[in-house]
Amino acid sequence: MGIEQSGGILVTTLEKVVNWARKYSVWPLTFGLACCAIEMICTAAARFDIARFGMEAYRPSPRQADMMIVAGTVTKKMLPAVLRLYEQMVDPKWVMVMGSCATSGGVFRSYAVVQGIDKYLPVDVYVPGCPPTPDALLYGVTKIHEKIMQDKWLTKKYEHIKFPEKVKS
Amino acid sequence: MDIKKYTEKILSALPKEAVKSVQEFRGQVSLIVESERIIDVLKLLRDRFGFRYLIDLTAVDHLPNEPRFEVVYHLWCHAEKRLIRVKTFAKGEPPTISSVVGLWSTANWHERECYDMFGIIFDGHPDLRRILLWEGFDGHPLRKDYPVEGRDEKRNN
Numbered sequence: 214m215g216i217e218q219s220g221g222i223l224v225t226t227l228e229k230v231v232n233w234a235r236k237y238s239v240w241p242l243t244f245g246l247a248c249c250a251i252e253m254i255c256t257a258a259a260r261f262d263i264a265r266f267g268m269e270a271y272r273p274s275p276r277q278a279d280m281m282i283v284a285g286t287v288t289k290k291m292l293p294a295v296l297r298l299y300e301q302m303v304d305p306k307w308v309m310v311m312g313s314c315a316t317s318g319g320v321f322r323s324y325a326v327v328q329g330i331d332k333y334l335p336v337d338v339y340v341p342g343c344p345p346t347p348d349a350l351l352y353g354v355t356k357i358h359e360k361i362m363q364d365k366w367l368t369k370k371y372e373h374i375k376f377p378e379k380v381k382s
Numbered sequence: 383m384d385i386k387k388y389t390e391k392i393l394s395a396l397p398k399e400a401v402k403s404v405q406e407f408r409g410q411v412s413l414i415v416e417s418e419r420i421i422d423v424l425k426l427l428r429d430r431f432g433f434r435y436l437i438d439l440t441a442v443d444h445l446p447n448e449p450r451f452e453v454v455y456h457l458w459c460h461a462e463k464r465l466i467r468v469k470t471f472a473k474g475e476p477p478t479i480s481s482v483v484g485l486w487s488t489a490n491w492h493e494r495e496c497y498d499m500f501g502i503i504f505d506g507h508p509d510l511r512r513i514l515l516w517e518g519f520d521g522h523p524l525r526k527d528y529p530v531e532g533r534d535e536k537r538n539n
Binding site: 289290324 | 514515516523528529530531532533
């Protein structure tokens with residue numbers, strides 16, 4: 214972005230300004246599975262204040278949310294519900310994995326626990342910790358922001374088309 | 383009343399052939415009971431000695447030993463503030479024992495959990511199906527011969 218000196222005009226690309234607006238209004242899904250959820254709630258409360266990142270609107274309905282924080286142990290019995298919530302979310306959507314249980318199963322190397330939600334969901338950011346501190350979660354949020362800023366939603370759609378190379382005579 | 387006298391009082395009222403032995407450890411009394419007479423013993427304890435509350439019903443797997451599955455009942459008497467533990471063995475294949483849902487309704491879910499985790503059949507249970515794991519799960523995971531990391535179960539769908 215560049216600011217013109219006279220007249221207070223801001224010059225930028227459409228992609229950047231939309232991504233900028235988008236990154237400060239990520240609405241997470243109200244969704245906690247274990248003790249990580251307590252840290253997530255703590256992050257939303259006054260001291261750490263996730264509202265600074267425009268994320269204070271936790272949505273109870275997946276249809277209104279665009280980010281899923283998988284906070285806690287995903288059991289095999291819970292997995293279909295998690296996948297269904299993810300599928301009900303509207304595009305574009307991001308997934309943040311919080312804590313070692315959701316990342317890799319953690320200490321629960323057992324018959325009942327999914328050994329990493331990344332086997333089933335496309336994960337954007339992993340936040341390590343058991344449970345991660347609110348600071349770690351906020352750092353993960355900033356990483357999501359970086360990822361959103363790099364989202365070439367306007368220009369990427371031709372990338373998958375391969376134009377034929379010129380035939381040399 | 384001290385615990386030994388109280389235990390003797392209970393034992394004198396219970397049928398002799400039903401109680402195999404009595405253990406006392408740190409002030410807690412366990413009765414080891416014949417599995418055929420478990421309903422009689424529990425009913426007597428409930429109606430006559432005021433053990434109205436079934437705290438817990440669970441099982442223990444003694445894998446190399448036979449009989450393998452021990453079912454444990456914890457009873458509490460509110461009036462006397464006393465705990466008593468009743469143990470018995472579920473025999474047969476699959477291991478089977480009478481249900482106590484008729485005595486305590488709370489046993490319903492306890493017995494379902496016990497069936498889910500150990501595969502013990504509770505004879506006379508009104509609705510014996512899995513409670514924690516999903517329908518179609520293969521095996522009973524708290525059995526000692528079940529691998530802790532699972533047998534690569536398919537997810538619940």
